[in-house]
Amino acid sequence: MSLIYAFAIAAQMGAGVYLLLSRHMMRILFGIVLLSTAANLLIFVSGGLQFTAPPVIPAGQQTLGDEAANPLPQALILTAIVIGFALVSFAAALVLKAYYSLGSVFTNEQNDAEALGSPFDKEAAKNG
Numbered sequence: 001m002s003l004i005y006a007f008a009i010a011a012q013m014g015a016g017v018y019l020l021l022s023r024h025m026m027r028i029l030f031g032i033v034l035l036s037t038a039a040n041l042l043i044f045v046s047g048g049l050q051f052t053a054p055p056v057i058p059a060g061q062q063t064l065g066d067e068a069a070n071p072l073p074q075a076l077i078l079t080a081i082v083i084g085f086a087l088v089s090f091a092a093a094l095v096l097k098a099y100y101s102l103g104s105v106f107t108n109e110q111n112d113a114e115a116l117g118s119p120f121d122k123e124a125a126k127n128g
Contacts, residue, residue: 005045012038025095025105032091036084040077047073 012034019031047070055071057064064071095105102110 002045002049005041005049009038009041009045012041023107025098025107028107029088029091029095033084033088036080036087040080040084043073043076043080 016031016034016038019027019034022028022031050069052069053065053067055064055068055074098110099105102112104110
């Protein structure tokens, strides 16, 4: 069963990388979402899929019992979800701002900085 999960996560990561290599900024954003979700699934599956007790310390004890689930993958996934959401929100705002200021969502059309030239050429001409 874990081999099926491994193939599913690999397919999702492959699709995310494929979308990241696109020249369309919305596809790049969807690639980031797919990679973030695949990383969360990878952490979830690596933590072990077991039907165990929740990771709660009973009253009067100092540690978790042996039958309790491992809380570390759960905490890592929650943290990764928050970070992934913040990254996607920032990237979506950046795509929207780039579209408004440059008028295109294709990366090969967003080359206004190249028209200004290299600042190192001006510095070399001044020093040379």
